[in-house]
Amino acid sequence: MSIRHILALIRPEHWVKNLFLFIPAFFAARLSESYVLAHTALGFVAFSLIASAVYVLNDLVDAPQDRNHPDKCKRPIASGAVSPRKGMLILSGLFLGGTLLSAWLSPAVLVFCLTYFTVNIFYSFSLK
Numbered sequence: 001m002s003i004r005h006i007l008a009l010i011r012p013e014h015w016v017k018n019l020f021l022f023i024p025a026f027f028a029a030r031l032s033e034s035y036v037l038a039h040t041a042l043g044f045v046a047f048s049l050i051a052s053a054v055y056v057l058n059d060l061v062d063a064p065q066d067r068n069h070p071d072k073c074k075r076p077i078a079s080g081a082v083s084p085r086k087g088m089l090i091l092s093g094l095f096l097g098g099t100l101l102s103a104w105l106s107p108a109v110l111v112f113c114l115t116y117f118t119v120n121i122f123y124s125f126s127l128k
Contacts, residue, residue, distance in 0.1 A: 001086055005076040009059060009090060010052035018048050042101060043109050049098030050113045054120040056091040060084055061124045 021044050022031065030036040059066070059077045066078035076082040082090070095117070102113040 001076075001082050005081040006090065009056055009076045009082055009087065010094065011055045012048075012052070014051065014055070015044075015048040018044055018051060021047060039105060042105055046098045046101040046105060046109060047113055047116070049094045049101065050117050053091050053094035053098060054117060054124075056087055056094065057120070058124050060087050060091065 022040055025031045025036050025040050031040075056077075059075055062072070063075075063077045063084065066072035066075055069078075072078055077084060077087050098113055099110070102109040
């Protein structure tokens, strides 16, 4: 397992989508306030960690089917580059880090992140 495989698993290139968290502060014209900028940036990090945990969860759940797909078979867990056990450890670390950071920021951020994670659990296990 290499750093390249871990990065492929957690998909940081998708974090750009999480920049939507800055929109309320932008339209409130408060991004120039250091507290607001720092709080929003940390919220971005917390949400990105949770989003990456979701990507790992989906890869763990989908690995048996992905092994038979021409493109998805190259994903780290499906290809065997990252074992399911190590995938679970990575998932746990991302989830714990995102949850602790979001709880430290505020109860609202924690609820937002946990709601996102919960919705994706339902998607992974029953809505697909």
